[in-house]
Amino acid sequence: RTTFEEMLEQEGTYDAIDTPLLPGYLVAPESIASIPLLTETWDVLEEVFSSVHDLADFVATRTSLELLQLTDCPQTTVDVAITVPSWCWNTEKGLFKVTEPTWPENVAQAFELAGERHIRTLCLQPRKLNASSGWPSAIAGRAGATLDGVLTLEAAGNLAGVTRERVRQVCNALPLNHEHRRRWPLSLGFHRVAEVLETSTERSVSDVDDELRSVDLEGSSSLDFGRARSLLVWYGRSIDLTVDPTGLVLPSTKTLGLPPDLSLDKIRNMVWELSEKTGFLREDDLLRELDEIAPGLDPRIKTRVVDLAIRKDRLPLGYVFVVRHNAPALVGALRRTLSWANPLPLEELHESVVRRFRFRGFPVPPPPEVLGALIERIDGFELEDGVV
Numbered sequence: 132r133t134t135f136e137e138m139l140e141q142e143g144t145y146d147a148i149d150t151p152l153l154p155g156y157l158v159a160p161e162s163i164a165s166i167p168l169l170t171e172t173w174d175v176l177e178e179v180f181s182s183v184h185d186l187a188d189f190v191a192t193r194t195s196l197e198l199l200q201l202t203d204c205p206q207t208t209v210d211v212a213i214t215v216p217s218w219c220w221n222t223e224k225g226l227f228k229v230t231e232p233t234w235p236e237n238v239a240q241a242f243e244l245a246g247e248r249h250i251r252t253l254c255l256q257p258r259k260l261n262a263s264s265g266w267p268s269a270i271a272g273r274a275g276a277t278l279d280g281v282l283t284l285e286a287a288g289n290l291a292g293v294t295r296e297r298v299r300q301v302c303n304a305l306p307l308n309h310e311h312r313r314r315w316p317l318s319l320g321f322h323r324v325a326e327v328l329e330t331s332t333e334r335s336v337s338d339v340d341d342e343l344r345s346v347d348l349e350g351s352s353s354l355d356f357g358r359a360r361s362l363l364v365w366y367g368r369s370i371d372l373t374v375d376p377t378g379l380v381l382p383s384t385k386t387l388g389l390p391p392d393l394s395l396d397k398i399r400n401m402v403w404e405l406s407e408k409t410g411f412l413r414e415d416d417l418l419r420e421l422d423e424i425a426p427g428l429d430p431r432i433k434t435r436v437v438d439l440a441i442r443k444d445r446l447p448l449g450y451v452f453v454v455r456h457n458a459p460a461l462v463g464a465l466r467r468t469l470s471w472a473n474p475l476p477l478e479e480l481h482e483s484v485v486r487r488f489r490f491r492g493f494p495v496p497p498p499p500e501v502l503g504a505l506i507e508r509i510d511g512f513e514l515e516d517g518v519v
Contacts, residue, residue: 375440
């Protein structure tokens with residue numbers, strides 16, 4: 132096939148690139164926002180045009196060649212040149228109207244519609260596009276375009292009336308997980324869902340779930356954080372968020388500007404690895420280790436990601452405490468000591484913990500002030516007036 136760039140390099144004049152992208156103005160310029168261009172296309176267009184009105188005016192008066200020169204992006208040019216005219220129709224007065232895509236009214240329909248649109252991008256054989264065969268639902272399920280996420284091979288096979296092995300064979304030959312999405316319009320309720328997620332950074336995921344449940348979605352089942360994020364991604368919205376082990380919603384590694392092999396979880400787990408299985412570490416030691424692992428990391432990014440990774444784990448005097456399980460060595464030492472004398476002054480308890488740590492070959496624990504601050508966070512222990 133001849134690419135758009137190759138066409139431009141050839142001699143001659145091409146009507147396709149020298150005529151306006153759309154031979155007329157839109158009745159409602161803002162309606163161009165409902166045309167399902169690729170998400171990558173919208174990213175480029177939103178950098179070039181200050182508003183959808185400017186974009187609508189451009190496609191009505193300028194050519195594909197001018198768009199290529201303006202964006203320096205052949206993919207964007209081809210997408211606009213093909214997609215915009217295909218979604219517009221000419222009225223009697225010579226103006227154009229946009230054919231409105233189907234808008235989902237509830238959660239179930241939204242996922243079903245996302246699945247149908249996704250499988251149309253896979254170039255399936257006609258018989259596998261026949262809804263009565265069960266294959267569209269099975270393939271969409273294996274791609275994850277369902278309320279429950281990715282269906283098992285067995286569940287997908289039941290929908291298509293075939294064995295799990297047959298589903299595996301068919302799906303392995305398809306690009307199910309390609310990341311090219313079109314930005315489809317959403318109803319008012321789903322716009323509210325998007326607003327909740329966009330403001331969820333550094334909030335508890337349980338609080339976000341509670342707010343999502345309050346969104347009116349035409350009486351359908353509510354969405355939690357995971358399902359809402361998945362659904363909006365299928366509709367071409369960029370939701371680069373993740374949930375850390377403490378249940379905090381945080382920006383993804385990509386959004387934070389971290390290297391691919393470094394994440395917030397990995398940074399937090401570095402505390403445990405460097406603490407020699409005690410959980411205690413000085414934050415300065417963590418920063419030094421991060422400098423060795425990612426020496427080229429921007430200092431501003433480093434400061435932000437460390438703050439996000441350990442913000443709930445900080446203790447006085449610059450210490451951090453992170454463990455990978457619910458019964459670390461410290462808790463065991465506290466329980467054994469208090470089983471002999473309960474209650475016990477914090478100073479004496481600290482001395483006991485020091486002896487036990489030395490006996491087991493662990494580093495000396497931090498001062499009593501730090502230990503006391505940690506004890507106040509541990510279920511089953513109380514610190515009052517310096518007594519545990």
